[in-house]
Amino acid sequence: MPAPKTPPTGEPEPTADVAPEPPAAFEYIAPFATVYLAVPLTARPAQPGLPATDEDPGTAATPATVFAWPDGAPDDGRWTATRKKPNQQPDNMPAEPRPEA
Template identity: 50%
Template sequence: MPSTKSVKDTEPTPQPAPAAASEPSAPASSAYEYTHFADAVYPHVPLTARAATADTAATVFDWPFGPPTDGRWTTTTKKPNQAADNAGPLTSEE
């Protein structure tokens, strides 16, 4: 008499799908350019934002939590060119 072994299910046990390799996301830009026509003072920073003139560039400031919501700032990829008025210089002199 032939053996009556039960045939086990041959399908593999489902495994969770591996996590998709995602590209590292670029850090969010927090640099904003002052695009208003007149200078402004922000006492809570403190910062004096300068409007662009023929001989100077507009203030580009790194707002870590976003700029004021007064419509005077635009996201930019430019490097910050001003620190808070009460901060030290952007570069150290040695």
């Protein structure tokens, strides 16, 4: 049996005053690599990799660049919003130290 409806009190229903957070991570979808000089960032497409043969060890697949654009990705049709974790920092960021083995 459905719950009885409560009569309206004349007060509006509370709504969230916070707008939904826009996506901050974007995946590079163009079929070619490009450089954004203002960031600086080298964006690369996904590479499927090659299987190993008797003569060649093959190559592993590499994912496309996923970058955290704080103000949104450039509006050039090369990026799509994603929930993936960013996998690249600006090219001029120092590398993270390797963990001690």
